[in-house]
Amino acid sequence: MKVLSHNRKARYDYDIHHSLEAGIVLIGSEAKSLRSNRASLDDSFVIVSDGELFLHNAHIAEYAPAKIFGHQPKRQRKLLLHKREIKKIIGQMSKKGMTVVPTKIYINDKGKIKIEIAVASGRNKIDKREAIKERDWKRQKQGLFKVYQREK
Template identity: 50%
Template sequence: MSKAFNKVKVVADNRRATYDYSIEERFEAGIVLQGTEVKALRKSEGSIKESYATVEDGEAWLINSHIPEYSHGNRLNHETRRPRKLLLHQREINKMMGAVQRQGMTLVPMSIYFNGEGKAKLELALAKGKKVHDKRQAIKDRDWKRDQARILRDRG
């Protein structure tokens, strides 16, 4: 179901998202960054744990992502938590906007990475929030798979 993106170097990963949300569809988006932000990301600094994405006026934005200031930056260094514009096709933005408004879905950033061409990309997912019983079932399934692997490994 999910597309395989060309992730050469993953900078930030939102591992909690797959636990809190059921992922419906994934998109690859470019990010509008300043020079010092790219340098900080190349040093594998950055976090998208508390971040989310919105669609406003036909444009997609990444809100509350943290990219720390570049250590060798001068007075032209960037703000750490500024809103960053996402580069997507208009039909993708329309699809996301419709799903968020009609179906109550959420835009969740999954990871920031550099692709094969050296460009920073964001993996963005359309997701539905899981209920408590869904989370419990996910824990049971994960534990059973771990036990299953242990049993098969012991039997040889």
């Protein structure tokens, strides 16, 4: 699995409850651009329209060799899921404070471009600060462990 784009901000801004893999409808120049790692998932989100899921605000840079047949960098893209998965996600999105965010775009073992989406709830400032403190504490703990190992 080769990760093409990662949404690091999603793990910081949201509490991830569960994630799942979805296909994504792309045109040729978008696929070429993705394979050359020219994408960004920052500030992107998933919405529901007519019982289907769409990815909004994801930036896939234009592919230079496809001048005439290019694409719009921030167009909405349809996500491919089974009906029962879509219904489950729509049910969870209807709960207060729940949203769906993309976490990464990658190429799976079969060579297909997939997107990982996660059902999440937003964090407030206090939770974000607590997450930073916990992460720093873990880093310090690892550093102390390494020093202890060297002394032996």
